[in-house]
Amino acid sequence: MRATRAIYAALEQRPAQRDCIRRTECCQFKLTGRTPMLTAGEALVVSAALRASGRRTLPESADAATGRCPLLNPAGKCIVYEARPFGCRTHFCAAAGGPYTRNEVRDLVRRLEDIDAALGGDGPHALPMAVESALKKI
Numbered sequence: 001m002r003a004t005r006a007i008y009a010a011l012e013q014r015p016a017q018r019d020c021i022r023r024t025e026c027c028q029f030k031l032t033g034r035t036p037m038l039t040a041g042e043a044l045v046v047s048a049a050l051r052a053s054g055r056r057t058l059p060e061s062a063d064a065a066t067g068r069c070p071l072l073n074p075a076g077k078c079i080v081y082e083a084r085p086f087g088c089r090t091h092f093c094a095a096a097g098g099p100y101t102r103n104e105v106r107d108l109v110r111r112l113e114d115i116d117a118a119l120g121g122d123g124p125h126a127l128p129m130a131v132e133s134a135l136k137k138i
């Protein structure tokens with residue numbers, strides 16, 4: 001988890017060319033057609049944050065029509081924002097400047113993949129499945 005958090009810190013050190021305006025459109029997977037994919041280290045960081053908030057399970061998504069992220073609370077805030085996965089830190093909507101290109105973050109993605117391999121992972125999994133699996137390990 002420490003190594004994963006170090007990658008998030010490295011991303012934050014890069015010049016910010018995007019500005020999230022918290023529309024939360026990107027947190028509604030059926031609207032975007034994309035679900036964040038988490039490596040094992042990212043899933044552990046999210047799961048630790050969930051546990052720290054007193055939760056033992058992933059909340060149910062309240063809106064099947066939009067595919068709302070189960071980590072988005074009814075007030076429209078991410079309940080694990082400080083621990084949000086890499087995809088949530090690099091996928092911005094058009095209004096916020098658009099997603100990072102693979103080239104901009106390739107080195108950091110490789111580091112996440114290395115951590116995944118070191119943890120015995122088999123590559124990224126969709127957020128709900130990745131977090132449910134990690135919650136069983138911590």
Ligand code: SF4
Pocket residue numbers: 026027028036069070071072077078079080081084085088
């Ligand atoms: S983890 Fe947080 S930032 Fe990422 S999609 Fe879910 S609610 Fe949005």
